[in-house]
Amino acid sequence: MTEAVRLEIRGEIALIKVNNPPVNALGQVVREGLLNAFQRAEADQQVRAVVLVCEGNTFIAGADIKEFGKPPQAPSLPEVIEVIEGCSKPSVAVIHGTALGGGLEVALGCHYRIARRDAKVGLPEVKLGLLPGAGGTQRLPRLAGVEKALDMIVSGTPISAAEAVEHNIVDELFDGDLVDAGLGYARRMVEENRAPRRTGEQTQGLEGADNEALIRAKHAEVAKRMPGLFSPLRCIAAVEAATQLPLAEGLKRERELFAECLNSPQRGALVHSFFAERQAGKINDLPSDTKPRSIKTAAVIGGGTMGVGIALSFANAGVPVKLLEINKEALQRGLQRARDTYAASVKRGSLTEDAMEQRLALITGVTDYGALADADVVVEAVFEEMGVKQQVFEQLDAVCKPGAILASNTSSLDLDAIAAFTKRPEDVVGLHFFSPANVMRLLEVVRGEKTSNEVLATAMAIGKQLKKVSVVVGVCDGFVGNRMVFQYGREAEFLLEEGATPQQVDGALRNFGMAMGPFAMRDLSGLDIGQAIRKRQRATLPAHLDFPTVSDKLCAAGMLGQKTGAGYYRYEPGNRTPLENPELGPMLEAASREKGIERKALDEQYIVERCIFALVNEGAKILEEGIAQRSSDIDVIYLNGYGFPAFRGGPMFYADSVGLDTVLARVKELYSRCGDWWKPAPLLEKLAAEGRTFTEWQAGR
Ligand code: T1G
Secondary structure, three states: OOOOEEEEEEOOEEEEEEOOOOOOOEOHHHHHHHHHHHHHHHHOOOOOEEEEEEOOOOOOOOEOHHHOOOOOOOOOHHHHHHHHHHOOOOEEEEEOOEEEOHHHHHHHHOOEEEEEOOOEEEOHHHHHOOOOOOOHHHHHHHHHOHHHHHHHHHHOOOEEHHHHHHOOOOOEEEOOOHHHHHHHHHHHHHHOOOOOOOHHHOOHHHOOOOHHHHHHHHHHHHHHHOOOOOHHHHHHHHHHHHHHOOHHHHHHHHHHHHHHHHOOHHHHHHHHHHHHHHHHOOOOOOOOOOOOOOOOOEEEEOOOHHHHHHHHHHHHOOOOEEEEOOOHHHHHHHHHHHHHHHHHHHHHOOOOHHHHHHHHHOEEEEOOHHHHOOOOEEEEOOOOOHHHHHHHHHHHHHHOOOOOEEEEOOOOOOHHHHHOOOOOHHHEEEEEEOOOOOOOOEEEEEOOOOOOHHHHHHHHHHHHHOOOEEEEEOOOOOOOHHHHHHHHHHHHHHHHHHOOOHHHHHHHHHHHOOOOOHHHHHHHHOHHHHHHHHHHHHHHOOOOOOOOOHHHHHHHOOOOEHHHOEOOEEOOOOOOOOEEOOOHHHHHHHHHHHOOOOOOOOOHHHHHHHHHHHHHHHHHHHHHOOOEOOHHHHHHHHHHHOOOOHHHOOHHHHHHHHOHHHHHHHHHHHHHHHOHHHOOOHHHHHHHHHOOOHHHHHOOO
């Protein structure tokens, strides 16, 4: 096994190489190796300078996240960095790829830093519910200033190497070979007889600005934009310590605050989310040698909101895409929608005019199916009605080349039935995008009964190409996300019959951390969509199952949400702010009266449990049926497609944190009171009885 850290003496220069694939994470072996290597370089009389470089795709990308929650193993990273910074010989870190978290902190412990032009540096710990715990909150402000340090540490967003040079984080950029660049710089340090330049001793970054005002402003920003999160406030407190305390005391304060974050349940949830997203990309029963087909050109059928959003996703990934509509007028509307969407980004400053034109040039409008003959993948995004799907897929079957991927963006229709409209069901797969498709990261990859392994692997590769978070789901009504959200939305509406208002339900769920409440969401997407789904469900589900009626009353009154100016809420023209809809009150009264329910006040916990546990119970049924591979896959779907708060880890992880016995008790109580919608999932009953969690079940423990 190759050493994780190697020391080579090259004349007067000590060359330290880290090699710990895949990202040179700072596991115990690497920390110990770094400590020994720097101590040996310090003791070697011949050595006058030290170079730290990493093998593989990136400089150290942080602490080993897999170690969190386990007993700490010496040496700690702060100890290692203290030795690095204390060296009497000047050291240079040679950065490439992404120097993140503890990786950047190690580089800050070195006396100088050079970076390859395409490298990035950052302190993303806040995204894991942590803060930079190895000196980053103390050393970065000393170099880059409090404002830049606060921005980087509280947002967790990396910056480019060039920007790092602007902010004194990196000394200079280089191109070409890492070792050559490092040795060249070290030789210059020796020739110039440079002394160690210890970051911890720098003060220029702490001077010249109103640090107190910067801290106050960041607190205000976090309160507004990151409500409910634990670690951002600790990040600010740690940087504030840097402005008030000498380095040693500041480092001590940082460790105290780091420990608070490490012990916070939010860290556990956010680390779970990190690994869950990566796990979702793996398909348990797909042979590892399955080779995806190459995707060089795409086509989208349907120039509506979804179709254009999907076309933009391909254009954003640099893939030429044909957009087909049934006639020139509809096509023109679609192309205009594409242009308007990009123009809005240009206006916001998130896209340049040139980039907009380059991407628009990748989108070609067509009205003839024959133009799709050479497409490698075709995504259908037409009206959610089987007859329309049949027409489309029969035509695609007739014109598309052999091996083309025929994908449907259907949000809940039977993909196997759609595949049966073609003579090549093995090439049919679901690519369920979430609106707006060019923005939302989630992609449900719907695996049909006949979808081939190669097509499935290609669908996952398309998701990666489009920078989506792809999760494989099976065929059922609503697949995973929508199947669960039907339960969630229905229970929310039942609460309106029990006595709540939309404001109370939405408010309770926003306080829980949901990005939007269920009724604001329904007003946004349009109540008629839910009405069509309920109509289909009433026709197929057992007749004794009760449905809430408030939504039907609103639809009957033509109140479909934002698009008609009123739904659960009222909206002023051109304004999306939800206001009380005075016509709703009588509908709520009538709905309760018709059900013989005496309206009463409902508390927040009851509202949250009624809605969130509905997700959990359905999620457990989905797992039993094999519609999702893992409980963490369900979490990934909810974190990336439904605004579930990342700091709670997703509905299944949240249920684990509450305790499945507690969840089951509530589900049983609701089952006894509200009927079969609440029939406990056998898997939930089994795990609760065994005292296990979904996470343990998934891991086979
Ligand atoms: N620890 C352990 N495993 C890691 C890891 C890490 N830091 N980073 C990535 N992996 C695994 C990942 O799970 C996957 O494993 C494989 O590497 C490839 O990852 C003290 C406390 C570096 C930009 O937050 O952002 O330092 O699935 O698919 O798309 O203050 O990984 O193959 O088994 O993401 O090329 C701070 C997290 C830690 C960086 C590369 N650092 N990583 O992206 O590959 S906390 C981070 C990333 C810290 C200090 C604190 C990305 C990447 P598998 P990948 P990628």
